[in-house]
Amino acid sequence: MIARVARLPVQGTILPRLQRMLSEPDSNGDDVLKMIKLDPGLIGRVLRRSNSVTFANGSRIGSIEEAIARIGYHEVNRLLLESVTHRLLARPLRCYGLASGVIWRASLVCAFAMEMLAEHTHRSQDTAYTLGLLHAVGMIVISHEMEAEHLSQPLLGNPFEPDLGERERMRFGFDHAEIGAELLRFWEFPESMIESVRFQLNPTLCRTTPKLACLLALARWVRNRICAETGWGDFEAPDPYLMKLATVDEEELNQICEVAEERLDAAESLAASW
Numbered sequence: 001m002i003a004r005v006a007r008l009p010v011q012g013t014i015l016p017r018l019q020r021m022l023s024e025p026d027s028n029g030d031d032v033l034k035m036i037k038l039d040p041g042l043i044g045r046v047l048r049r050s051n052s053v054t055f056a057n058g059s060r061i062g063s064i065e066e067a068i069a070r071i072g073y074h075e076v077n078r079l080l081l082e083s084v085t086h087r088l089l090a091r092p093l094r095c096y097g098l099a100s101g102v103i104w105r106a107s108l109v110c111a112f113a114m115e116m117l118a119e120h121t122h123r124s125q126d127t128a129y130t131l132g133l134l135h136a137v138g139m140i141v142i143s144h145e146m147e148a149e150h151l152s153q154p155l156l157g158n159p160f161e162p163d164l165g166e167r168e169r170m171r172f173g174f175d176h177a178e179i180g181a182e183l184l185r186f187w188e189f190p191e192s193m194i195e196s197v198r199f200q201l202n203p204t205l206c207r208t209t210p211k212l213a214c215l216l217a218l219a220r221w222v223r224n225r226i227c228a229e230t231g232w233g234d235f236e237a238p239d240p241y242l243m244k245l246a247t248v249d250e251e252e253l254n255q256i257c258e259v260a261e262e263r264l265d266a267a268e269s270l271a272a273s274w
Contacts, residue, residue: 033065036076042083046071049079077126081111085133088140095143096159103140106160106223107133108267112260113222117215120248131196131212132219138180138197142172160227165201177201203242214245222257226264 036042043064050067051060061067068076089104096103111132118128139159158164165175181198192209196216199206203213221238238253 032073032076033068036064036068036080042080045079045083046076049075074126078129081130081133085137088137091140093139093143093159095146096139098159103136103159105264105268106227107136109226109260109264110135110216110219110223112263113219113256114215116256116259117219117246117248120252121211121215121246123212123215127193128212128215131193131216134184135180135197135200135216135220136176137183138176138178141179141183142168142176160224162224175201203245211245214242217242218246218248218253222253222260225257226261 036046046064046067047062049055050070055071061070085107086104089107090101092098092100093103111129114128114132115125118125165177168175177198177200181194184194184197192212195206195208196212199210199213200216200220203210203217206213218238238250243249243253
């Protein structure tokens with residue numbers, strides 16, 4: 001299954017390369033522009049964002065060069081992430097019994113939570129946001145392969161319950177975290193991000209980036225809580241040991257839940273225009 005990851009959309013290979021360019025202070029603008037032009041959908045989003053109320057200031061532009069200069073590389077990076085992951089995650093996951101858009105919304109919540117947890121712990125918010133958006137890509141691969149084998153009936157029950165990984169391992173011999181890590185490796189993401197995705201279900205086993213893996217596990221808790229409130233799944237109380245490692249308490253997690261849900265509502269309104 002891992003060997004067939006290349007069947008998924010090629011835009012994912014653009015993501016880490018362009019992110020590296022955007023994160024470098026002395027990035028070559030021409031190189032960034034060439035990379036962006038590989039993705040027509042991203043060009044459209046950059047132009048729409050540059051002409052939005054937030055950035056336009058009463059004047060509209062039609063040039064991608066002007067649009068990038070107006071909104072800045074940080075916003076381009078955010079749009080890139082949304083562009084690539086929306087294509088991957090907006091599809092239905094029949095293997096998990098999920099309708100179109102459910103895992104996309106859940107991944108957005110996880111990304112928002114990761115960004116806030118990263119700010120709290122003085123870590124890279126861009127890296128954290130990316131991890132949150134991509135944490136469930138292994139589910140895409142599994143569902144894609146099951147559908148290719150004409151297994152369209154849900155196989156795994158509720159995907160937002162804590163024992164999902166165990167059920168996947170019983171069915172396939174691996175879980176979506178392992179598959180997601182291999183997909184990120186295929187896309188040439190940094191090892192720290194690969195290992196954080198790999199150990200998101202068992203963060204205390206991570207030896208290379210344990211704190212980042214713990215943050216991702218807590219962001220999944222936020223995701224599950226909000227999913228439960230909207231009828232998508234169920235959740236348990238946060239693990240006190242993980243909160244200690246991440247230096248957050250339950251009150252702070254509750255606040256993150258509130259903000260993440262507000263941001264989800266705003267993001268869904270924006271996505272409706274895509």
